[in-house]
Amino acid sequence: MSHTLAAVIxxxxxxxxxxxxxxxxAGLLRxxxxxxxxxxxxxxxxxxxxxxxxxxxxxxxxxxxxxYLAEALGAAGKPLLRVHTAGSVGGSTSIVAASLVEAGIHxxxxxxxxxxxxxxxxxxxxxxxxxxxMPVHAGAxxxxxxxxxxxxxxxEAPNHIGAIVAAKDRQNALKNPYAHLHNADTTVESVxxxxxxxxxxxxxxxxxxxxxxxxxVIASEAAVERSDIKxxxxxxxxxxxxxxxxxxxxxxVNPHAGREAAAALWKQxxxxxxxxxxxxxxxxxxxxxxxPMWLENLGFAEQGDGWRLTExxxxxxxxxxxxxxxxxxxxxNPIGASGxxxxxxxxxxxxxxxxxxxxxxxxxALGHAYGGxxxxxxxxxxxxxxxx
Amino acid sequence: xxxxxxxxxxxxxxxxxxxxLGPTLSEFMSGxxxxxxxxxxxxxxxxxVPPPEYDPQTLDPVKDLVPVADEGIVQSxxxxxxxxxxxxxxxxxxxxxxxxxxxxxxxxxxxxxxxxDAIETGLRVRARWSDEPAGAITDIRWFEPADVASxxxxxxxxxxxxEAVDGIISPVHLDYDYAASPEESKFFRGLADGKILGQRCxxxxxxxxxxxxxxxxxxxxxxDEVEVADHxxxxxxxxxxxxxxxxxxxxxxxxxxxxxxxxxxxxLHLILGVExxxxxxxxxxxxxxxxxxxxxxTIENISHFEPTGEPDADFExxxxxx
Numbered sequence: 084m085s086h087t088l089a090a091v092i093x094x095x096x097x098x099x100x101x102x103x104x105x106x107x108x109a110g111l112l113r114x115x116x117x118x119x120x121x122x123x124x125x126x127x128x129x130x131x132x133x134x135x136x137x138x139x140x141x142x143x144x145x146x147x148x149x150x151y152l153a154e155a156l157g158a159a160g161k162p163l164l165r166v167h168t169a170g171s172v173g174g175s176t177s178i179v180a181a182s183l184v185e186a187g188i189h190x191x192x193x194x195x196x197x198x199x200x201x202x203x204x205x206x207x208x209x210x211x212x213x214x215x216x217m218p219v220h221a222g223a224x225x226x227x228x229x230x231x232x233x234x235x236x237x238x239e240a241p242n243h244i245g246a247i248v249a250a251k252d253r254q255n256a257l258k259n260p261y262a263h264l265h266n267a268d269t270t271v272e273s274v275x276x277x278x279x280x281x282x283x284x285x286x287x288x289x290x291x292x293x294x295x296x297x298x299x300v301i302a303s304e305a306a307v308e309r310s311d312i313k314x315x316x317x318x319x320x321x322x323x324x325x326x327x328x329x330x331x332x333x334x335x336v337n338p339h340a341g342r343e344a345a346a347a348l349w350k351q352x353x354x355x356x357x358x359x360x361x362x363x364x365x366x367x368x369x370x371x372x373x374x375p376m377w378l379e380n381l382g383f384a385e386q387g388d389g390w391r392l393t394e395x396x397x398x399x400x401x402x403x404x405x406x407x408x409x410x411x412x413x414x415x416n417p418i419g420a421s422g423x424x425x426x427x428x429x430x431x432x433x434x435x436x437x438x439x440x441x442x443x444x445x446x447x448a449l450g451h452a453y454g455g456x457x458x459x460x461x462x463x464x465x466x467x468x469x470x471x
Numbered sequence: 472x473x474x475x476x477x478x479x480x481x482x483x484x485x486x487x488x489x490x491x492l493g494p495t496l497s498e499f500m501s502g503x504x505x506x507x508x509x510x511x512x513x514x515x516x517x518x519x520v521p522p523p524e525y526d527p528q529t530l531d532p533v534k535d536l537v538p539v540a541d542e543g544i545v546q547s548x549x550x551x552x553x554x555x556x557x558x559x560x561x562x563x564x565x566x567x568x569x570x571x572x573x574x575x576x577x578x579x580x581x582x583x584x585x586x587x588d589a590i591e592t593g594l595r596v597r598a599r600w601s602d603e604p605a606g607a608i609t610d611i612r613w614f615e616p617a618d619v620a621s622x623x624x625x626x627x628x629x630x631x632x633x634e635a636v637d638g639i640i641s642p643v644h645l646d647y648d649y650a651a652s653p654e655e656s657k658f659f660r661g662l663a664d665g666k667i668l669g670q671r672c673x674x675x676x677x678x679x680x681x682x683x684x685x686x687x688x689x690x691x692x693x694x695d696e697v698e699v700a701d702h703x704x705x706x707x708x709x710x711x712x713x714x715x716x717x718x719x720x721x722x723x724x725x726x727x728x729x730x731x732x733x734x735x736x737x738x739l740h741l742i743l744g745v746e747x748x749x750x751x752x753x754x755x756x757x758x759x760x761x762x763x764x765x766x767x768x769t770i771e772n773i774s775h776f777e778p779t780g781e782p783d784a785d786f787e788x789x790x791x792x793x
Contacts, residue, residue: 104637107493109524113532127530144488144643154523157530202488207716214480214649215659215769217740218719219726221711228709229728233793236707236752236786282710282747327687331677331735332791 088469089184090307090315091430092191093123093300099263099415102201103294108148109155112197112296115420116156119193119298124311127157130300131189136166136176136196137419138454141208143199156195168325170223171367172196173297173422174452174461178321180301181463185318190306197296198417205292205418221281224289224370226456228281230335231372235283237336240375240390242283246274247393248371249288249413255400256410258439263293263415274371288371288413295417297424304469316430316465319447320351328456335457341380344460349382352464353471357449358383361464363405363432363442364449365425369412374398377451378406381462400442408432408440422452426463433467478656478768482649488641495524498536500636504606508598510539510574517575521608539573542597542617546570546577550587559613565590569614581613589616606636654682654693659768661698665760669734671695677735681770699733701773702757704784706730706737706792710747725750729776730792737792740770744777753783 095118097103103111112135120126133156135149145151149165156163166176173196180194206222220226234240253269256262269287277287307315324340324347327333345357354360366381368374375389383404384392392398398406407413409428412421429450431437437445446467453460492500495511499521502509511522511533522533548567554560559581567590568577583599584590596614604610651659654670658681661668670682670693677686678697686693708727711720725747728737742750744759756776766772 104491105493107491107496107524110493110532113525141484141486144486144641154527154530155525159527199491202490203486204716207486210715210717211482211484212717212719214482215478215651215655215771217770217773219711219724219739219741221709221713221718221726222715224713225709225711225726229707229726230793232709232752233707237790237793278712279710280713282712284709329736330687331672331675331679334793336793 086185088304093119095119096297099293099295115296115298123300130193132162133158134180134194136172143202168459169454171452171454171459177426195298196420196423198419200292224281238387244390245371246271248374249274252411252413256414262410290369290416293417297420319464319470321463322348345381362445365428367452426450478651482647484645500606503610504604519576543571545594654684680734703731705754741775743775755779755781
């Protein structure tokens with residue numbers, strides 16, 4: 084299928100915080116948008132369409148926020164789309180924006196995703212009791228903890244693997260000025276000593292609740308050529324898949340949709356051995372154990388072996404496949420933006436603009452997001468060079 | 472037997488959202504608290520109330536904030552014959568677009584008049600301010616015809632509050648009539664008879680409990696009703712130690728996937744009668760039903776599950792359910 088080449092030419096994000104009481108939702112988005120436009124060396128006049136993403140409306144209690152945001156996002160007179168795929172929305176929003184360029188419909192698309200968690204309580208919003216049903220639900224942690232237990236049992240991983248991930252991501256976050264958590268003292272031991280929230284998930288193995296936004300400017304090959312941008316992040320492949328939340332014998336540890344999306348992505352990007360050909364990966368890891376789980380789901384490791392990469396330090400910044408160089412979701416979690424932040428970090432890496440958390444010589448990177456009860460998957464590969 | 476309707480139950484979703492305003496709307500709300508309406512002057516010179524955060528033409532933040540009058544002219548209106556809870560007035564009133572003196576765009580607000588005959592385009596109206604301003608749009612209780620003698624002061628009684636209003640509470644109350652599907656209704660009615668009813672997919676033969684009317688894998692109706700046992704195997708679980716808003720069960724508690732014998736999908740329930748730290752994957756458990764006179768059409772007829780004392784199920788027997 085022939086299509087126009089597209090590239091990320093601008094990345095912007097907020098300094099993610101627990102509470103941004105000094106700005107409205109619109110103001111929060113504009114911080115990210117203004118930074119992305121400046122980074123792309125364009126203005127609103129150069130933008131053809133705007134694609135916005137966020138997680139469920141109950142999180143801030145603003146129904147269809149895209150209506151109220153049209154003005155702040157400079158969308159008047161242009162197409163404005165809102166995407167929603169729960170926690171993966173930042174990823175799928177980026178892909179919808181990229182598709183509009185790749186399809187030859189628009190030259191430059193602005194895409195932005197956000198969450199202002201301080202306006203509400205996501206745990207409450209995810210646990211509204213449903214009549215007739217047993218009220219045992221306990222937020223996202225309560226949902227995923229049993230599946231983490233299943234992973235540990237299936238893979239026979241040692242108990243401290245989750246703590247290794249948490250300590251690594253928190254240390255990486257120290258190099259990222261935009262990260263919400265800057266906890267210099269986090270070690271494997273301190274994570275293991277932290278409170279057990281949803282056994283087997285500990286407090287320090289859990290993502291924070293953040294206010295934040297992320298924006299990207301995606302441009303066509305022709306628009307890149309007419310610009311002064313010398314280091315765009317070329318989009319080599321994008322994939323999305325979904326599956327039912329519940330089905331008999333559904334694999335919640337290694338979901339089918341994620342495996343299928345990854346296989347299609349590697350094929351599309353011309354990659355035969357991901358661990359050898361991908362230089363670094365930003366993977367959606369809201370609870371630490373999802374790093375080894377997704378390493379397997381994505382094909383960086385054989386089933387049951389993801390934790391061995393983590394344990395051997397191969398996912399650290401200087402490892403074979405650095406994962407979550409930015410500090411990841413474990414260090415910043417404005418839910419709706421979290422997926423786009425993964426896609427943005429992958430872009431920054433291949434643009435060579437990741438600052439202190441830059442992986443030396445990164446030329447091909449993965450951005451990944453998942454959402455719902457592991458039922459939505461979105462991922463892309465970006466590269467320093469144009470795809471062949 | 473006559474076909475019973477689906478089960479219904481009220482579902483209330485309510486939350487007080489804490490909305491931060493940002494600099495522009497903060498000035499607007501702070502103004503209201505001192506009985507002053509503030510508009511925003513846009514790049515083209517027009518004054519808009521409330522001030523937009525961003526200029527629709529230049530897209531820059533609106534920073535030129537100017538006071539406007541608290542009275543003006545009705546531009547257009549609609550009559551509300553039956554007010555609902557939470558509206559500015561509890562008697563019939565008008566929603567109107569009011570062009571305040573000094574502004575170029577109208578403000579939407581309520582106008583209190585006795586009947587729809589007493590309002591017309593061009594009517595001059597004046598704000599009726601709250602005596603207890605809070606820094607919210609409701610500080611203007613409503614507008615009323617300007618020829619009515621003003622009964623409230625035009626400046627706020629709480630003049631000492633100089634701190635900016637930087638946020639508002641935005642309460643949301645949603646009242647749903649929750650309806651279970653026909654298949655779920657059968658399931659819940661079965662529970663009222665002490666039975667656990669599932670449905671089998673005619674294609675893949677998997678038994679779904681609760682039934683859902685269609686197989687999510689094959690996309691065909693699940694028509695065959697199957698009664699399953701009230702005992703089974705814990706496939707996986709977590710121990711909830713974290714308290715949170717709206718929680719119905721006091722932590723710590725074990726939230727477990729229970730795969731009932733005869734079913735092909737596990738469902739979440741509570742495990743008691745054993746220390747949380749003793750619960751294991753593969754543990755055999757049985758339903759503990761509440762006293763029969765407490766039963767309704769709900770899964771909560773089963774108070775919880777507790778260990779049967781049988782040996783644990785072999786891992787391979789439930790591995791595919793993880």
